[in-house]
Amino acid sequence: MKTIPKTVFIGALFLILLSSFLAHAQMTSFPSENSMQFQNIQLDEEKTPELSEGTNLDFLSQVLDAKKAEYDSLGYYEQYFENSLKATYYALSVLDGLGKLSEVDQGAILDYIMRHYNSTRGTFTDSYSLRYLDMNPSKTYFYLSSVLEINCYAVLSLDILNSLGQIDSQKMLDFIWECHQPSTSGFIGRPYSADLASGFKVATIDNTYFAIKVIDLLDDWELYTPEKTAITNYIGSLQADPNSDGGFLCDLDYNLFTLYSTEPNLLSSYFAVKSLELWNALDTMSMTNFHTFLASLYDSNSYSFDFDVYDDGDTNIIGSALGLELSDITGYLGINYNEILNFLMNNLNAEGYWHRSTILQYYELIDTFQVLRSISDLGEASLLTAEQQDAIKDYVMRCYSWGGFSLLSADYMQQELIWSMVNSFCLFDREEDLPRSELYPILRDSFLKQEFGSWDQLSFFKNTHMQPVTYLFRSEPIEYYNQGSHAHIEELGCLNDQFSSYLALDSLKRIYKLDDFHSEVANLNKFVTEVVKAQFLEEGYSNRGGFLPSSVYQLFGTDNQRNEIVYLKHSYGAIKILEIVSEFLNLGEIKDLGIDVSALCAYINSLLNNGHIEAPYVQTLSTAFENTFYAVEIASLLDQLSAINLNAIENFIIQNLDYGNIKQIYYAWKISQIAGLNINFDVYSVHDLIEEVYVSELQEFRAHDSLNKTDPLILGWICEMAQTDKIRIESTYANAVPLGANWDLDVSLCNIILEDFLGSTVVKFESDQLGQTTFSKEGLLYSTSLYVSPEASNYPTIEGYIRIYDGLTVTSEEYVSSQTSYQLDYETEIIETDGYLYITAFISRIFFSGPQPLSNSKITVEIYKDGSFFEDIELEATDYVDSTLFEGGYELKNSGEYDVKVILEDSFAGTSLTLQEQEYSLGSEEESPNEDEDEISEDELQMGISLSLMIGGVSCVPMILLAKTKMNSRKRLRLE
Numbered sequence: 001m002k003t004i005p006k007t008v009f010i011g012a013l014f015l016i017l018l019s020s021f022l023a024h025a026q027m028t029s030f031p032s033e034n035s036m037q038f039q040n041i042q043l044d045e046e047k048t049p050e051l052s053e054g055t056n057l058d059f060l061s062q063v064l065d066a067k068k069a070e071y072d073s074l075g076y077y078e079q080y081f082e083n084s085l086k087a088t089y090y091a092l093s094v095l096d097g098l099g100k101l102s103e104v105d106q107g108a109i110l111d112y113i114m115r116h117y118n119s120t121r122g123t124f125t126d127s128y129s130l131r132y133l134d135m136n137p138s139k140t141y142f143y144l145s146s147v148l149e150i151n152c153y154a155v156l157s158l159d160i161l162n163s164l165g166q167i168d169s170q171k172m173l174d175f176i177w178e179c180h181q182p183s184t185s186g187f188i189g190r191p192y193s194a195d196l197a198s199g200f201k202v203a204t205i206d207n208t209y210f211a212i213k214v215i216d217l218l219d220d221w222e223l224y225t226p227e228k229t230a231i232t233n234y235i236g237s238l239q240a241d242p243n244s245d246g247g248f249l250c251d252l253d254y255n256l257f258t259l260y261s262t263e264p265n266l267l268s269s270y271f272a273v274k275s276l277e278l279w280n281a282l283d284t285m286s287m288t289n290f291h292t293f294l295a296s297l298y299d300s301n302s303y304s305f306d307f308d309v310y311d312d313g314d315t316n317i318i319g320s321a322l323g324l325e326l327s328d329i330t331g332y333l334g335i336n337y338n339e340i341l342n343f344l345m346n347n348l349n350a351e352g353y354w355h356r357s358t359i360l361q362y363y364e365l366i367d368t369f370q371v372l373r374s375i376s377d378l379g380e381a382s383l384l385t386a387e388q389q390d391a392i393k394d395y396v397m398r399c400y401s402w403g404g405f406s407l408l409s410a411d412y413m414q415q416e417l418i419w420s421m422v423n424s425f426c427l428f429d430r431e432e433d434l435p436r437s438e439l440y441p442i443l444r445d446s447f448l449k450q451e452f453g454s455w456d457q458l459s460f461f462k463n464t465h466m467q468p469v470t471y472l473f474r475s476e477p478i479e480y481y482n483q484g485s486h487a488h489i490e491e492l493g494c495l496n497d498q499f500s501s502y503l504a505l506d507s508l509k510r511i512y513k514l515d516d517f518h519s520e521v522a523n524l525n526k527f528v529t530e531v532v533k534a535q536f537l538e539e540g541y542s543n544r545g546g547f548l549p550s551s552v553y554q555l556f557g558t559d560n561q562r563n564e565i566v567y568l569k570h571s572y573g574a575i576k577i578l579e580i581v582s583e584f585l586n587l588g589e590i591k592d593l594g595i596d597v598s599a600l601c602a603y604i605n606s607l608l609n610n611g612h613i614e615a616p617y618v619q620t621l622s623t624a625f626e627n628t629f630y631a632v633e634i635a636s637l638l639d640q641l642s643a644i645n646l647n648a649i650e651n652f653i654i655q656n657l658d659y660g661n662i663k664q665i666y667y668a669w670k671i672s673q674i675a676g677l678n679i680n681f682d683v684y685s686v687h688d689l690i691e692e693v694y695v696s697e698l699q700e701f702r703a704h705d706s707l708n709k710t711d712p713l714i715l716g717w718i719c720e721m722a723q724t725d726k727i728r729i730e731s732t733y734a735n736a737v738p739l740g741a742n743w744d745l746d747v748s749l750c751n752i753i754l755e756d757f758l759g760s761t762v763v764k765f766e767s768d769q770l771g772q773t774t775f776s777k778e779g780l781l782y783s784t785s786l787y788v789s790p791e792a793s794n795y796p797t798i799e800g801y802i803r804i805y806d807g808l809t810v811t812s813e814e815y816v817s818s819q820t821s822y823q824l825d826y827e828t829e830i831i832e833t834d835g836y837l838y839i840t841a842f843i844s845r846i847f848f849s850g851p852q853p854l855s856n857s858k859i860t861v862e863i864y865k866d867g868s869f870f871e872d873i874e875l876e877a878t879d880y881v882d883s884t885l886f887e888g889g890y891e892l893k894n895s896g897e898y899d900v901k902v903i904l905e906d907s908f909a910g911t912s913l914t915l916q917e918q919e920y921s922l923g924s925e926e927e928s929p930n931e932d933e934d935e936i937s938e939d940e941l942q943m944g945i946s947l948s949l950m951i952g953g954v955s956c957v958p959m960i961l962l963a964k965t966k967m968n969s970r971k972r973l974r975l976e
Helices: 011-019 056-074 085-098 106-114 129-133 147-160 169-178 205-218 222-240 266-278 287-297 316-330 338-346 367-376 385-397 415-426 434-445 497-511 514-520 525-535 552-556 559-563 568-583 597-607 619-637 648-657 662-675 684-693 711-723
Strands: 403-408 447-452 453-459 727-734 736-738 742-750 761-767 771-774 776-778 781-787 798-805 807-831 837-848 850-853 858-865 868-874 876-879 883-893 898-907 912-923 940-949 959-964 966-976
Touching: 056 415, 056 684, 056 727, 085 106, 085 147, 085 367, 085 385, 106 147, 106 403, 106 727, 106 959, 129 147, 129 415, 147 205, 169 205, 205 266, 205 798, 222 266, 222 883, 266 287, 266 316, 266 497, 266 525, 316 338, 338 367, 367 385, 367 940, 415 497, 434 447, 434 497, 434 514, 447 552, 453 497, 453 552, 497 514, 497 525, 514 568, 514 648, 525 552, 525 568, 568 597, 568 619, 568 940, 597 619, 619 648, 648 662, 662 711, 684 883, 727 798, 727 807, 742 761, 742 798, 761 781, 771 781, 807 898, 807 912, 837 858, 837 898, 858 883, 868 883
Parallel strands: 736 807
Antiparallel strands: 447 453, 727 742, 742 781, 761 771, 761 798, 776 781, 798 807, 807 837, 807 966, 837 850, 837 883, 858 868, 858 898, 876 883, 898 912, 940 959, 959 966
């Protein structure tokens, strides 16, 4: 018997997980974002209602409204898992068995299946088949998801949909026969080659069963009599083995656990017996020994079967379905048929699914598929009421998205989804819309504590509805089971790890339940110990300094195996756990909590190359952005940013950022925020992207619009950017304004996500000159009109700040200024009588609001004699309503050449302006004035003068001055 010892904690599991990560080749280029996903299904537009038109703020508010309504209606937020051809086959089989196939969109399902088909090779590929290629079978074996089985599921699904004509049957048959094991017979999970790792070359009964089933569907077994005989003998050898106990092993290699259970078991026996039944070859098996095997698993008290001899009821519902059908096929009479059937019918959940067992309340699609398959094959499906059939169909459809089906239903919420919901509602000040009282027990019950003497493991499961007794999903969803070389699949799959624990603790903090968790469930100080123990510090290994998924991995396996499961994401989660706990318990700096900071920084720097993290596994450009963010934030939290080449990271982002990918945008934005990079994001492209990557049918976001796979974290990312990114101000105003006029300012706001903001956002203009005013808002435009009073303090420039307030806090500001201007309108006159000069000047300041006198200004008359300054006088000023009269007299003394300058000192301009200049000659003898010369012709008195003045350092616009020369001057100057 091949057994896996079962304890409260399955130590062997950790050993398997530890050893399952293979050595990885460094990647220097990035595969396409679509190269590893196959779900390019276009949603039916009629089933994808659009949210109402409006701003991104309106849009996000509606998204949150929809999420609230979703939880209020269902009692959970819907979680969408990766679809697979395996799950799609399970779902179609159930729907077909219920007669419900006509009630689903068969066209969309067919389209989903065929999107995975390569017509050139004639085979199907999905992520699960690629995961199979990534595995090391001697360490981790992903059962029921081999390359062969994935193709068989696709063919069987097409048969259910009456669409076998969609594929080249001969190519498919050729592929299946390439998977035949030439030595032992039977079938392996991929085309056979002598170069394959030994574990890949071992035939298994599950691969053999599905190969037999599909060949029977596409061909005639009568054409393959020698092969049929060899395969029959192979199946017989699985029972004849001394360790079979009368049942059938899954394979003949004692070092492989290809069904993740003790062998023999009812599932491996089911595949064997059903294969022989298809060929009418049941007489080739030892019926007596098989009945003994069935008897060893049957419990006459509970009328149920255990799955294997060590099951102890952990899989008794599935075991009972298989055991009942196998008893019926082989004629075993040592059971109570009707009571077992009642046991199965009574354990059908009101929600339309069967649990794995009466002890473990897991419910996976494979469970309902296997139970209903047996009930249908026994001809007992009619026992299901119409209400039960509808409930089963509704449950199956909870596994549906993008035209395909997933192994888990949408009510299995992940920590990522819960964190995203909590983060989003809290950021938008909608905590009251969160079901806090319900989320706390959900988070609390997802906590796992395991004790190993003095060693405690503290962590959170990645998803909800887990039970610490055993936490193995039978169908091994790729989200949690993805250990291997990662040569084809980049996502890291763990049931519990540092990142999930960080998300759970952060969610507890945000719903104000971290203190309850600390006092009721686990002392948070122990999380510090847990994290410190999880750091891998063995000398001589490439990943020294990084963190393991959990400290318990230190107890199992080798240093080489541990080195291979150190990932930057685990390290990021570990440091974020320390940040949360340290802040909550006031423990001080993270770097002082016992981790080896220098080793961690060395580990990070060993991965940095050309401005980004080069992960030791296949990664897309988006994952490169993600890992680089982890590195930057870890360094920041440890005060080690100076040790990172931020310039190279900035250049990498600028050169590679794809504005069609919200995941890249978020991580680039986070890096820029943390490191203070100078990245000018194209916010308008981001604005347009938000609704493009939203899938209304699922009420979830995807990374880019050509990827048909949602990510629950994206809503939280978008809300974080929307509510924390600095507001950008775009202002429109005149660069020049006349004094006495209004200065109009228009402002529009945006950040990387929003072009509109919550009602608490206020826009103000604040200035020492013009005071403070609040902008009025109409639509997306904020406007104000400021009166620029004709005061000297407002000349030659007005300035101030446009400030954005959230309550009393200034969140953003922009400096603005404008030149101001006014005009001088003046007329000066100098009348000379017998050497006495009478000087007058009428002057007005012309503002946009009207003329005003020249208050606080003066006119000085400077007298120059024979080329040298002689003396000056100040004219007396008299203010009138809209002008000022300056007047005074001066007597020329002694003979000589005089130059008289009339100079204005304007209190606005702050500089002097010569209004008029006149020359006089005074002889030694008195000369009688020539009356004829007193009169000057009008042509002589008028001329145009073009001036360009510099007043207060400001260049003035050239203007035409109309003046009476010599004795009289009249001018208007524009001063700027």
